[in-house]
Amino acid sequence: MIEILSVTGPASVQDLGRFDQYRFGVGTSGAMDDVALRAGNILLGNDENAAAVEIPMMPFRLRFGRDMAFALTGAGVEAEIAGRAIPPWWRSRARAGDILNIKAMSHGARSYLAVGGGIDVPVVLGSRSTQFRGEFGGLNGRPLQAGDILPCAAATTSVGELGVEPADITLARPNAAADEIIVRVVVAGEYDGFDAATQELFWSSGWKITPQSNRYGYRLQGPAVKPKAPIEKRSHGIVPGVIQIPPNGQPIIQMRDAQTSGGYPKIATVIRADLWRVGQARLGGKLRFEQTAYTEALAAEAEMSAYLNRLRGNLRLVEETRACR
Structure with a gap:
């Protein structure tokens, strides 16, 4: 104990x-x-x-x-x-x-x-x-x-x-600035409800992680991202990684203790291979979103799996070498 x-x-x-x-x-x-x-x-x-x-x-x-x-x-x-x-x-x-x-x-x-x-x-x-x-x-x-x-x-x-x-180190994004974490996302259900200029604002902005962030969700601060017209939806299923846009236009990333349903419009979703990056982002730090295709998200998942497989293999090799001494 x-x-x-x-x-x-x-x-x-x-x-x-x-x-x-x-x-x-x-x-x-x-x-x-x-x-x-x-x-x-x-x-x-x-x-x-x-x-x-x-x-x-x-x-x-x-x-x-x-x-x-x-x-x-x-x-x-x-x-x-x-x-x-x-x-x-x-x-x-x-x-x-x-x-x-x-x-x-x-x-x-x-x-x-x-x-x-x-x-x-x-x-x-x-x-x-x-x-x-x-x-x-x-x-x-x-x-x-x-x-x-x-x-x-x-x-x-x-x-x-x-x-x-x-x-x-192994899975770092090569194009990240020193003061930000790049997070790959795929567009979500209500993405087309935002006009082209607002979509570009979402991609180009650095989003500050506010002190109101926790295991439930990361509340971000930056330029207001609002849909072309108000989007009101009945509560429906959401999962960790979903990025919702509440009426004030400040994104919320749902995290591991997130509720299972919500009605705010969804602009994007953090890919599973990058959700851990958000979990290691500090309050006050900055995130920048990088649009990713579904096939690229699968490749990122394979990259993460390859890292873990390499770790498993290296550990087996070390233990076998020690056992032979």
């Missing part, structure tokens, strides 16, 4: 999410950066859907109750275990009583702490993910607090220390 000693902001237990409950009005939840979660679990030899701790703010401190392996992925962080510095995208071993101190975040917005065997909270509606809106899943359906005890399953493999190539 691990004991939370101090926490800043809404840290929570998350796995890859629950995807078979939409018909009941239950959203996906799950890690905002699923690539980082998968990578941490791959590093540890876990099932890739094993639950981990999503940490959006620093500092964060915990104590390990027994010897176990752990990995930090996602955002770049300054961290130490038992006073020894450890880099991000690295797996390490902790001894019973060791304190992990994650002190600062140099880039990105969320770090993931995966442990050997995974966080062993109960499965609710097919997932261990915390659903804040419904107050279920995770640990009692709420953000983690100092004094919380998280049970951990027994690890199935024994691993030593090892680092991997961060996904934000």
Whole structure:
């Protein structure tokens, strides 16, 4: 088990999410950066859907109750275990009583702490993910607090220390400016309800992520993007990644805790291969949208899968080499 000693902001237990409950009005939840979660679990030899701790703010401190392996992925962080510095995208071993101190975040917005065997909270509606809106899943359906005890399953493999190539380097967009994150999107249902000049404004603008952004949705600030005529629709199904335009013309990107239905017009949808980029975008940072065809979205998905396959293969090679020594 691990004991939370101090926490800043809404840290929570998350796995890859629950995807078979939409018909009941239950959203996906799950890690905002699923690539980082998968990578941490791959590093540890876990099932890739094993639950981990999503940490959006620093500092964060915990104590390990027994010897176990752990990995930090996602955002770049300054961290130490038992006073020894450890880099991000690295797996390490902790001894019973060791304190992990994650002190600062140099880039990105969320770090993931995966442990050997995974966080062993109960499965609710097919997932261990915390659903804040419904107050279920995770640990009692709420953000983690100092004094919380998280049970951990027994690890199935024994691993030593090892680092991997961060996904934000491997999958970086080549044409991004230093102060923005480029996000690929496909046009959505009501795109043609906006005139050509407004469509161009949407593509050419840099959109600031406002402080009102969270796991439910990212509210953006920029020039008003409004349809040619008011669009009023009955509430209908939406999914994470959908970009809606409310009456004030300021886009909202639906995120992992998004509601399952809404009526605002949809101008575009973030492709699945890039949704993790949004999850790692900081408040106050800028996004720019890049129009992408469906075939290009599939190619981007294949690129992300290739990165994870390469990571799996490299880990197998390392473990086989160690076993032969």
